[in-house]
Amino acid sequence: KAFEQAAGFLRIRDGVNPLDGSAVHPESYHVVDAIAGDLRCSVPDLMQDETLRNRIDLTEYVTDTVGLPTLNDILKELAKPGRDPRERFETFSFAEGIEKIEDVQPGMKLPGVVTNITAFGAFVDIGVHQDGLVHISQLSDRFVKNPNEVVKVHQKVNVTVLSVDLNRKRISLSLKKQSADK
Structure with missing residues (x-):
């Protein structure tokens, strides 16, 4: 059975x-x-010839055990056998050489992922053991009332490092376009 x-x-x-x-x-x-x-053809012909597949009236093949949704899936598979039904997966990687907070310097432009959103901003993982904060005032070039209007958790972003406080282990980041141009 398995x-x-x-x-x-x-x-x-x-x-x-x-x-x-x-x-x-x-x-x-x-x-x-x-x-x-x-259709008086072979299965390989059916798989290779779109005009043959277009002549199929699936309703003729509906039974108690095979429904129209299954028949539609079969027809799609005949058109593209072995296709991967999953959505495309985009890979993500942090900046190379940036592994600890001491590696982070003001002015750096780094890729990151939003990990948390608060009323005062968004925390972004930039690949070091300490998430950086994008203060609400640094989320956009325009006024932002609610950080959720600009970013979402798990969103990939590109940030600019504004400052690094090694003693307090704090990283200030910006998503503003102006900061990226400086």
């Missing part, structure tokens, strides 16, 4: 059945075979 459930997630490239390299579950192979038979 294999039957997992089979839909396995991809076998250059397998015996061309559907083995797709996300079509083996339990639905018979549906694709029926569609190909009705």
Whole structure:
């Protein structure tokens, strides 16, 4: 039983059945075979020829066990077999060589990630063990009443370091365009 459930997630490239390299579950192979038979073509032809796929009336293949949503998924998979259904993932990395607060200097422009938002500003992780603060007055070139209007938690930002207080372990940052131009 476990294999039957997992089979839909396995991809076998250059397998015996061309559907083995797709996300079509083996339990639905018979549906694709029926569609190909009705169109008088092979399964590989169906996968490669958009005009053939456009002739398919999915409602003819709806049964008690295979619904229209499943048939739509099968059709999408036939068009792009083996596609990754996940959204694109953007990688993020902190500035190289900036690992501790002593490495941070005023005027540096650094990538960061918003970690917390308060009434007085936003805290940004810049890759050192101490988050920096973008005071509400430094969030934008315009007046900001509520920091949530400008930034969101987990948002990637580019900040300019205004000051570093090593004794109090505080880093002041800015998102203002003017600070970035200086």
